[in-house]
Structure formats: structure tokens, C-alpha cells
Amino acid sequence: MEFEPRIVxxxxxxxxxxxxxxxxTSRIQYPPxxxxxRLMCTGALDPIYVLRAxxxxxxxxxxxxxxxxxxxxxxxxxxxxxxxxLLKEILRELGLEExxxxxxxxxxxxxxxxxxTVREMVDYLKAKGPSPLKSAIL
Amino acid sequence: xxxxxxxxGNPTQFVVKLLKTLLSREVVKAWLVPISGAGNGIAYALxxxxxxxxxxxxxxxVMSINLARxxxxxxxxxxxxxIGVILRPCEQRAFVELVKFHQIDPQSILVVGMDCAxxxxxxxxxxxxxxxxxxxxxxxxxxxxxxxREGLRFxxxxxxxxHFTPVMDGGYSPDIAIGLFGVDPYExxxxxxxxxxxxxxxxxxxxxxxxxxxxxASVREKRLAKREEVLSEVRSKVQGIEGLKAYFATCIxxxxxxxxxPICYCPDCVFRTETFERTALQYLAxxxxxxxxxxxxxxILFHLTRMNHMVTSCVGCGMCTTACPAGIDVGRLFTAVGExxxxxxxxxxxxxxxxxxxxxxxxxxxxxxxxx
Numbered sequence: 001m002e003f004e005p006r007i008v009x010x011x012x013x014x015x016x017x018x019x020x021x022x023x024x025t026s027r028i029q030y031p032p033x034x035x036x037x038r039l040m041c042t043g044a045l046d047p048i049y050v051l052r053a054x055x056x057x058x059x060x061x062x063x064x065x066x067x068x069x070x071x072x073x074x075x076x077x078x079x080x081x082x083x084x085x086l087l088k089e090i091l092r093e094l095g096l097e098e099x100x101x102x103x104x105x106x107x108x109x110x111x112x113x114x115x116x117t118v119r120e121m122v123d124y125l126k127a128k129g130p131s132p133l134k135s136a137i138l
Numbered sequence: 139x140x141x142x143x144x145x146x147g148n149p150t151q152f153v154v155k156l157l158k159t160l161l162s163r164e165v166v167k168a169w170l171v172p173i174s175g176a177g178n179g180i181a182y183a184l185x186x187x188x189x190x191x192x193x194x195x196x197x198x199x200v201m202s203i204n205l206a207r208x209x210x211x212x213x214x215x216x217x218x219x220x221i222g223v224i225l226r227p228c229e230q231r232a233f234v235e236l237v238k239f240h241q242i243d244p245q246s247i248l249v250v251g252m253d254c255a256x257x258x259x260x261x262x263x264x265x266x267x268x269x270x271x272x273x274x275x276x277x278x279x280x281x282x283x284x285x286x287r288e289g290l291r292f293x294x295x296x297x298x299x300x301h302f303t304p305v306m307d308g309g310y311s312p313d314i315a316i317g318l319f320g321v322d323p324y325e326x327x328x329x330x331x332x333x334x335x336x337x338x339x340x341x342x343x344x345x346x347x348x349x350x351x352x353x354x355a356s357v358r359e360k361r362l363a364k365r366e367e368v369l370s371e372v373r374s375k376v377q378g379i380e381g382l383k384a385y386f387a388t389c390i391x392x393x394x395x396x397x398x399x400p401i402c403y404c405p406d407c408v409f410r411t412e413t414f415e416r417t418a419l420q421y422l423a424x425x426x427x428x429x430x431x432x433x434x435x436x437x438i439l440f441h442l443t444r445m446n447h448m449v450t451s452c453v454g455c456g457m458c459t460t461a462c463p464a465g466i467d468v469g470r471l472f473t474a475v476g477e478x479x480x481x482x483x484x485x486x487x488x489x490x491x492x493x494x495x496x497x498x499x500x501x502x503x504x505x506x507x508x509x510x
Contacts (some may be wrong), residue, residue, distance in 0.1 A: 047446040048408060048439070055439055068502065068509070077509075078500040083446075085505045087484050088498070090445055093475045094378030103509040136379050136428055138438050 003123035005059035016064035022111030030115035043076020059133035142344035166222035206232035217245030231488020232400035251304025251312035282353035295456020321348030395458035
């Protein structure tokens, strides 16, 4: 049986989540591998949540928010970008696969883009393989 | 202003006199200093009684707590008058970070910074005779041949420390800076800092000592080599989840590393909140799904989260390692990762009072290739 990646998505309420919702209402087909968690803003995303998903064996983590300059709370996505940069640097230094954590800007009107991003991530992860943390009991 | 102050064979007495002068003139209301403690050890006290300052041991080569952490307990909100404190360079850098995190009111602290050649673990200091260790180290400042006593090691953080002077080039300068490298402290020490405060001490302007720069440079060169060696070793050891788990194999989740870290100031660390109070049903459900769940869980999560939260301000003081009852050199790993994390933001913790910590700011045009 082919490996089906499990992706955890942290989507901001105003842009990315709305975009994902638009994909749904527009009946755009995209792979079912993503489990979406809605938060008000990517700026509210503490790295602990991403780490928890990562350590629990999520094959990929998608963090999606408003485009820079368009954050509903003005600067939340700038903070998120910096936190993700730091998180990825730490994962890289420790030899943990930081390329499983993606940061994407998806606006409320970009339903197709959301679907394409999920498909892109599923393809990437299928090629890469399952997370090595899946079997580790942590 | 810089002065060469004669210590007349007793550097401790010189510093005690300095403390007493500033206390009696009410430049400070009290001194937070190391004093001789129980069992031939060293304790720390906030001293208001001038006579008790005779118990001060400013040169004792130990650091059992990072005093910046003590300062954030007593000086969060100022207004009670100035408290004087003697800080080692790493404590001073932690102080600067905590000021920037609004945990210390800088107006209420008078900082005396001091050159540092290294510290021992307190238990070694007690076991091998503190006075002997102190004298041995003081005598090594002159030519910078800094070595621990035969059979002992300095604390791991000190072995790789490259920021061991209080005045940082282009950065923060303490109110008073006591220089020891390049001189024999039993003859003299270099005193620099705030003109107004120094004038209270009646010190005469002295010459710049060229030997001081040379000695400091040679110590730094040796330390850099050792640091490279130690940090690349830990980097290659901790690659991948198995390496990380092995590094923390003996960890018992006591959280001493977090408690003793000066940068971890959050009174409500997420790991002590209800977020991590689970029910039996949750544990059983996880055990069912995964086959087994470690008790207690979230060990790696704790260290990685703490790393994400504080490593950009890590000053490498090594209190985490000193405090770990399970013998893990937490500081070594955090210093190794911290070096790279700090480089990502071009940031040196404790260097500048103006530059905001990386976690407290952002730029509109940075990491543009990261989100798209």
C-alpha cells in the first residue's frame, strides 16, 4: 500500500482558512491528507504546537497565513515568519528534517492555490517518505 | 576613564573598601554580592550592613547561581533605590537581556563588572579549599595562562567561554568595570567606568595597558580553539532524533535547567500549566494508538520548546549544566544551537541595551524566501 503522508495544517482564520473554505465551496478537489487547525492568526502560533505535531510523527506541517502586509492583525504574520525561520534553523542544526515544515501565504481568495499547495506537499512528502519520528516513542 | 588601582597585596580588601565607600555615601542602598557561606562555601546575600561586607568574597571562583536571575526577582519594578551588584560577564550579559525583556529596571541597578578567568563547581570549591583555588586563579590573570587546579576542571561553560570581559566592544559598559587580565591583582587592578562614580573612589587616571589587550587576545584564541572542538563534537553527536534522545537519555524532567536559566523568566512556563495535566483516558488512548507512551512524556518536546523560546538570548552561562542532577551538559547543546540561531539574526546576546532580542521584533523585509 502506498504511503499516505499525514499533514497537519495551521491556518489563519482570516486568510488561509477562508481560502481553504473557498476551495471547498468551489468543489476544487485536493488530497485528503491534511488535517486543518484553525487559529486566528499565524502570529499566535507558538512553536510548541508545531513541535508537538512534528514529534508525534506528522509527515508534514503546513503553516499558512495572510500575505505580508495583509495580516488582519497587521503584523502577526511577520512574527510568524521569524518564528518559523528560527524553528527551521533549530531543526536543521539538530538534523531533524526541517523541510517538512512549510510556511505559505494564502489569501482568502486563493482557493485554487490552497488546493495546489496541499497537492504539492503531498507529492513532496510521498517522494521524501514518512517522518522518521513516527516510530520513535517520545 | 581608566585607573590603575593599587591593591596592596589584598585584592578582596580593595573591592570590599570600594563596596563600603559606595554604600556609606549612599550611591547604593545595598550590595548583592557573594559572601562566605556555610560549610566553607559561598552564598549570595543582599547586604545592607556595612560591617557584613567584610564577608564578601568577590573573587571566589564559583558561580552557583546566575545573579541576573536574582536581580529579576528583586528589581523588576524599581523605585526603592539603587542596588549594587558584582556580575561576571555572563551574568552581566544575562542582565542586559533581562533588561530588554523588561524583567529588570536598569535604573535601580549599579553594575560592577569583572574580568573572569573561569569558575569551578561549588562542590569542587568546597572540597579543594576555596581560598587556595582563588589565589591560584588570581595569579594567572597576569599572563593569561589560565588553567584549573590539577585534577579539576572549570565548569563546562567556562571552558568554552569567549566573552569574559565586562566591557563589550561597541556595546554595553557597566557602571564600574574591574579589569584583571594583564595585571597581578595582588598589586593592582584596572578600574574603569562611570566618571561620576569613580570620582567617589578617588582613583587617579592611569595609562592604557598594552599587555592587557594581548593577554585577553591570547586567552580568547585558546578558548576559541577549545570552543570549536567542543561545539563541533556536540553538533555531530546530536544529529537526528536518536542522537537527541541519547543526549537526554538520563533526563528526569526536573526542569532544573529551566529554573536556573536566567533567560527563562516566565513565571507560568507552559510546561507547568494545565496544558500538560493529562487524564488517565488520554494516556491510555495514546498507549493504545502508539503501543506505548513514555512516562513522563514530552521530554524532547520540553527541550526543543525551551530551545525555541530562549536560545536566541542564551548567554552561555552554563547554569543549566551546573543545575542538572542527571549529568547532562545541557548548556553545551544550547550553546551550539544558540550560536547558529543567533547568527541567523546577526545578534549577540548581552551586547547591546538598544538592540531588541530576536523574539521581540521583526523586519518587514526578511526571510522573504521562507514564506511564499
